[in-house]
Amino acid sequence: MGYIMGKSEGLVEVEEWHGHVTALSVRPESRRIGIAALLMDELEKISDKQKCFFVDLFVRVSNVTAVNMYLSLGYVVYRTVLEYYVGDDNENAYDMRKACARDKDKKSMIPQKDPVWPDAVAP
Numbered sequence: 001m002g003y004i005m006g007k008s009e010g011l012v013e014v015e016e017w018h019g020h021v022t023a024l025s026v027r028p029e030s031r032r033i034g035i036a037a038l039l040m041d042e043l044e045k046i047s048d049k050q051k052c053f054f055v056d057l058f059v060r061v062s063n064v065t066a067v068n069m070y071l072s073l074g075y076v077v078y079r080t081v082l083e084y085y086v087g088d089d090n091e092n093a094y095d096m097r098k099a100c101a102r103d104k105d106k107k108s109m110i111p112q113k114d115p116v117w118p119d120a121v122a123p
Contacts, residue, residue, distance in 0.1 A: 003024035004039040008050045019047025021057035040073055052100045054108035060085060074098050079112040081121055097121040
């Protein structure tokens, strides 16, 4: 039906300790019935238990369906990463974020005005 893969990464000292969605996939026949939302909710719960400040993910700007789903789950477009996806048609990505309980003021969700290049994105 579907799967999610994620990790915790970043630095606590600068409030960058976070959960990261490495991959989320739901087979086409199983889409639009809430599976992705359930998987994201579980990863968010684990990130809270790990005392993360936020959960982030990268999504193609052209993937409007996914972007809208993440927005409906409470994520914001934090910044645009220029030419994040490399190939025949280099494509920008949105770095989307959702604050965890540890980020009570939701500072991690304040959108950045200027786009960045991939080398500026911390691992």
